[in-house]
Amino acid sequence: MDRLTVNISDFLLRHTVERTNSQELAKPEYRKRVAYLEAWISIIGNIFLAVIKMVFGLMLNSISMLADAVHTASDVLTSLVVIIGFKMSSMPADQRHPYGHGRIEFIATLIIALMLLAVGVKFGYDSYQRYLANTPVRGSLLIAAFMVAAALVKELMSRISIELGNRIKSSALIADAWHHRTDAIASFLVAVAILASKYGYYRVDAVLGMAVSILIIWTGIEIFLDSSSKIIGEADEEQLERINELAYTVPGVMSTHDIAVHDYGAYKVISLHIEVDGSLPLVKAHDIAEKVEDIINGDLYAMTTVHLDSYNDTSHS
Structure with missing residues (x-):
């Protein structure tokens, strides 16, 4: 059936x-x-x-x-x-x-x-x-x-x-x-x-x-x-994993953390932190953040806000 x-x-x-x-x-x-x-x-x-x-x-x-x-x-x-x-x-x-x-x-x-x-x-x-x-x-x-x-x-x-x-x-x-x-x-x-x-x-x-x-x-x-x-405000593990996967598809994203999703049925409000190379120019780093926002918004029909952090080798060793 x-x-x-x-x-x-x-x-x-x-x-x-x-x-x-x-x-x-x-x-x-x-x-x-x-x-x-x-x-x-x-x-x-x-x-x-x-x-x-x-x-x-x-x-x-x-x-x-x-x-x-x-x-x-x-x-x-x-x-x-x-x-x-x-x-x-x-x-x-x-x-x-x-x-x-x-x-x-x-x-x-x-x-x-x-x-x-x-x-x-x-x-x-x-x-x-x-x-x-x-x-x-x-x-x-x-x-x-x-x-x-x-x-x-x-x-x-x-x-x-x-x-x-x-x-x-x-x-x-x-x-x-x-x-x-x-x-x-x-x-x-x-x-x-x-x-x-x-x-x-x-x-x-x-x-x-x-x-x-x-x-x-x-x-x-x-x-x-x-x-x-x-x-x-339950956190959907599959959704969190999907957001993480999408963020890593953007070149320049070295790490992610503090992902938060607010579910409004057909519409979602998402925020996350990404870490990029600290030596990058601000304009380049901001461009990476915008690409992450765009790819998540397109896939999950959301309003995404990305916060930029500098990647620290010692914190990931």
């Missing part, structure tokens, strides 16, 4: 954003368009599936399918949070926010993570109640087959959201993907419950449901902590 996910993602990106390369998609103007693409795919897909589930649920008088239809419809809310979050985060800088509003994206991720935690708790509670009741889940093989098909569609939506989220490095899109996955799991469990009930194993879906709820809660906590860490 991974190859299929990549192919579908490339197709969607080519016909909407007109870019597929992760380097280009990381630019703020394309990044927002990718986020909107993911959100609208999610909204349209969820509404379509929710309506079909509701119709089937009413026709077959299936409580489990009606409940799952409501669950699917509720996923539209997380996609709306993505749209609102990216819309607000793309607002231009102002006097009170000189580096823009990019961190609103992290706040949107926190909201989605909290919604995911709520889904996990509710899922676990409902599963526990089903375990205590030990009542059969009524339904037909037709319902079971449809729920499996719906689960596969939702899992594909989840993978596409993750693929798009990875390409633009957006935790909000990956968090939204996990809402798709919880719905896929819920739909699959309804199918399992129907089949198990036909053979008298009424508690199978309840036990599986409680196990899955733990996974959902754990994922929600991880997403919440990751986004919180970015708001606080």
Whole structure:
């Protein structure tokens, strides 16, 4: 399915954003368009599936399918949070926010993570109640087959959201993907419950449901902590290494230190010290610093400030 996910993602990106390369998609103007693409795919897909589930649920008088239809419809809310979050985060800088509003994206991720935690708790509670009741889940093989098909569609939506989220490095899109996955799991469990009930194993879906709820809660906590860490100012080791590598591509840079990155989502503010030969003319040293700034800005879409220091042989021996 991974190859299929990549192919579908490339197709969607080519016909909407007109870019597929992760380097280009990381630019703020394309990044927002990718986020909107993911959100609208999610909204349209969820509404379509929710309506079909509701119709089937009413026709077959299936409580489990009606409940799952409501669950699917509720996923539209997380996609709306993505749209609102990216819309607000793309607002231009102002006097009170000189580096823009990019961190609103992290706040949107926190909201989605909290919604995911709520889904996990509710899922676990409902599963526990089903375990205590030990009542059969009524339904037909037709319902079971449809729920499996719906689960596969939702899992594909989840993978596409993750693929798009990875390409633009957006935790909000990956968090939204996990809402798709919880719905896929819920739909699959309804199918399992129907089949198990036909053979008298009424508690199978309840036990599986409680196990899955733990996974959902754990994922929600991880997403919440990751986004919180970015708001606080976590240092991304891979990003620091990349900045270091880029600085050393400029001839004349002999050492680097004190690299600092302030992450604003699509936009970053970076500062670092470079050491150059102390005997160089000031104009030449300043030219090296400007080249370092330009290469980092072009690669990471940042505003970089380079501080010049004189290279000291004794301090590096």
